[in-house]
Amino acid sequence: MRIQLKNISKSFNKAANTIENMNLTIEDGEFIALLGPSGCGKSTTMLMIAGIYKPNSGELYFGDQLVNDLEPKDRSIGMVFQSYALYPHMTVLDNISFPLKQQKVSKEMRYERAKQAAEMVQLGHLLDRQPSQLSGGQQQRVALARAIVKQPKVLLLDEPLSNLDARLKIEMREEIARIHRELGITTILVTHDQEEAMTMADRIAVMKEGQIIQYSTPMELYNQPKDYFVAQFIGTPPMNFLKGTLNGNVLQLQNKSVVLDSTILNKVADQLEVRVGIRPYDLKQGNEGDLSFKGVVNLIEPIGHSKIVNVSIGQEQVRFFAEPTTLLQMGQEIELSAKISSIHLFNTETGESLKIESEEKELIYI
Structure with missing residues (x-):
């Protein structure tokens, strides 16, 4: 029916x-x-x-x-x-x-x-x-x-x-x-x-x-x-969000600047406040990604096949998955990174995703 x-x-x-x-x-x-x-x-x-x-x-x-x-x-x-x-x-x-x-x-x-x-x-x-x-x-x-x-x-x-x-x-x-x-x-x-x-x-x-x-x-x-509502509602654990600023196609996050491909961004005003969304599965320990930042481990949750690790980055909190054999301690400072292709950007004021269609009419997220 x-x-x-x-x-x-x-x-x-x-x-x-x-x-x-x-x-x-x-x-x-x-x-x-x-x-x-x-x-x-x-x-x-x-x-x-x-x-x-x-x-x-x-x-x-x-x-x-x-x-x-x-x-x-x-x-x-x-x-x-x-x-x-x-x-x-x-x-x-x-x-x-x-x-x-x-x-x-x-x-x-x-x-x-x-x-x-x-x-x-x-x-x-x-x-x-x-x-x-x-x-x-x-x-x-x-x-x-x-x-x-x-x-x-x-x-x-x-x-x-x-x-x-x-x-x-x-x-x-x-x-x-x-x-x-x-x-x-x-x-x-x-x-x-x-x-x-x-x-x-x-x-x-x-x-x-x-x-x-x-x-x-x-x-x-x-x-x-x-938008931001859907992004934070879907996913277990939920998507991580960090505060950032987008100026044209330059993203400023955790005192670092990254130049984004402007062809996949909707037009944005200067100094637009954004939420940078990163899925826990897309955060990796180390500095091999396009974006990297340091934080302090404040909670480790073993779930058998992996560990969910909570990390404080300044006043903000993120989670990522670590291998069960990874040695981590509470209070330990670690570095995390993510690829640009895996992150999501949302207008802080409206919650809308900053996306644009490719020539194939598929949605591309940065």
């Missing part, structure tokens, strides 16, 4: 709109994520797609059908909530089959389809148990099976992994991605966890204050952030 939001606005009072003139297209069979901090409007957007909220203005289409006034029960949607919302007195089988009972499907047929859905989420051996006898991950699988048993055209996932521990989150991410591949249902995930969005979605709509800031693939968001 192809879904389109055209100039959609939604407000709950006269003071301001929660969603303002949103435009979003989700292709048939696509898995997209609505990602952003609490209060950005992502759940409101999903509830409008579900039909629980009606937009104040704009048009919402399922395929070629305008559905602004279509009731939720008529939209062919399945929904999984943050709270599993299972019936405690019912067995797993009855919980999964309940939506079909509401649709007046015969008992034989609804149990057959419920068993198929349970097998798909690997719960076929637990059909006689009640929710209180299940783990959190198993309860979430029941909720997922209940959503897909109706054979919906659209699957809506509202913070479905928030109540799970780290290991179960990974398992359920894999499970949801597998089910999406098998069924090919248009799927929309609401989450504030960028790792969930990055690992599961085909495209991500990064939201802030009721607006979609950037709608791109996970790798485009990571490598080509449109």
